[in-house]
Amino acid sequence: MHSYTEENYLKALFNLANEKGEVSANELSKKLEIKMPTVNSMMKKLADKKLVHYESYKPLRLTEKGKKEAGLVIRKHRLTEMYLVQKMDFGWEQVHEIAEQMEHLHAPDFFEKMAEMLGYPTIDPHGSPIPDKSGKIDWRHYEKLSDCKAGDTVKLSAVINGTDEFLKFLNTRELQLGVKIKIKIVEPFDGSMLVSYNKKTGETLSHTVAERLLVELVK
Amino acid sequence: MHSYTEENYLKALFNLANEKGEVSANELSKKLEIKMPTVNSMMKKLADKKLVHYESYKPLRLTEKGKKEAGLVIRKHRLTEMYLVQKMDFGWEQVHEIAEQMEHLHAPDFFEKMAEMLGYPTIDPHGSPIPDKSGKIDWRHYEKLSDCKAGDTVKLSAVINGTDEFLKFLNTRELQLGVKIKIKIVEPFDGSMLVSYNKKTGETLSHTVAERLLVELVK
């Protein structure tokens, strides 16, 4: 099996590769807060294990095997988060750090039991898709709230860059997944939005917030 | 904080010290399946951290600090086992390996939530006491079934040397914690016992089994 360390590299590669197509050693180094030479030698090691395609001075790419292994780690992470929220009553802002550790447990029966108890969920508490048992992700096509226009009615489906601080901020605004948001005005100057949802009739969301909220158009 | 590795040494020292008073480097080496020189240098390291009293050629003893830290790891282990059995429907023979990993999580809120959901249990699924939040253990006084005599009625309160195989064996005999056992005959030759419990009127338990069952006298 892969070490705790290797698993964290695979996961970081996977997540970065989904925002962009390929990953530079530099990005990976910054994401993991590990210096470049260390990343470099780990990439060679993962290449030996056929988890990463490595060529000098070229961007990094996970192999199919690498994607699968990464997907399985992410599955454990997201199942854990869902379990903590659904079955142990944690807030969505409290679960990431715990899942960051639990994702490295080698305990298939435990994760299978969690999945079963949760009814085989397909998204985690932040709206991110949970990879299936083969590590495959079923990608959704959401758009950023900040890309929507006045008059649109949307459903909040996921949050990105979901730091605990940001999630706590959303709590104070009663912005949970599933909330229907009507966009009343989009300010051209700063991209801030005047919206209504739940019983609130005039809440303002900054562009910074709106671009971290992923939504689906409704009606 | 302490590393995964250090925690395992502390836990092993603690458990060995409870069977005997002190622990030899040799026993510890065998228990952990780690060679003596490795154990030796780890003991010096733990001594530097004031977790172990170390003197050349003398038996090993945990300091008060060491006992506390070990107790806290064991607390996490046993709370986890109890949670897995009570809340996730695992069998008592399925939980040790998972707990062996989860005991190393640094997630106080998670373990506190488990304790709360379980109603602050004082024993784990195998009848072993769960240390409190300060790492202290409330020792019970049980005796081995093998030390009881014909005519005694006892309650099964804990199992020792509870390997998964042994626990599965107990499952086949319907021997769960709390079962009331009447001792009908003790064979002088091999120490085997003829007992009755539940609706069974004449089950035989070998000495090997009886000395792994801890009981309390009833009536």
Added chain:
DNA sequence: ATATTTTGTTAGATGAATCTAACTTTATAG
């Protein structure tokens, strides 16, 4: 009491994961 066995210690090596310093290649800006 001495010899043998067991236990404990020291010394030195290894592999994993990390770092810093120095160098090379590629990208970017005048």
Added chain:
DNA sequence: CTATAAAGTTAGATTCATCTAACAAAATAT
């Protein structure tokens, strides 16, 4: 196009946890 900056690589050191081989002390057996 060169010059500079950024990104990537190589070399060598460090820390942790492990090992084997050799040696020393303590326990045990004759």
